Amino acid sequence: GNSVTQMEGPVTLSEEAFLTINCTYTATGYPSLFWYVQYPGEGLQLLLKATKADDKGSNKGFEATYRKETTSFHLEKGSVQVSDSAVYFCALTEGRDKIIFGKGTRLHILP
């Protein structure tokens, strides 16, 4: 089946630093790719998505590009804020019905 591998955390950065969280996947067919964010004590929220190769998803200053040749969907942000501290999940669809999640990366931003 499809699977997602994302970098293990926690990742600790200072405010205004550049962020990259790596995500690679294995899949048959052409899955849709997602990044979700989970703030403390809350459910998961969709951060951005891409549905086909070379698509770039973006939201709240975060970006990720669907790279079929490297099977990657790395999350980037140019200047992080303390409020970005959360757990980030990379995910992809499998078949018609499943969404498979990575193990999550905890991000700490120091003021």
Place this chain on the structure above:
Amino acid sequence: DTAVSQTPKYLVTQMGNDKSIKCEQNLGHDTMYWYKQDSKKFLKIMFSYNNKELIINETVPNRFSPKSPDKAHLNLHINSLELGDSAVYFCASRRQGAEAFFGQGTRLTVV
């Protein structure tokens, strides 16, 4: 007007008890899910229903039984609760091919 709502938010119960968690979505989605999130934040799919029909049943003990009275509701009943069932349980829904929307989670603690 919460999109995916689940109750209760917190549930503390003794080993051996039977408990239920309810989930409702008002998005008109056909597919609903239950996910389990452990203490390390790892998300594992448990069940999925499409229009009241069970379509995904991962390796979950028989003590867990989902019920979908209509396509807007997916409840989770757990018999003979064990310490290892302690986790956060998330309900989600989606339209085919699109992203999933998550509830706020139910933190289950078995003592």
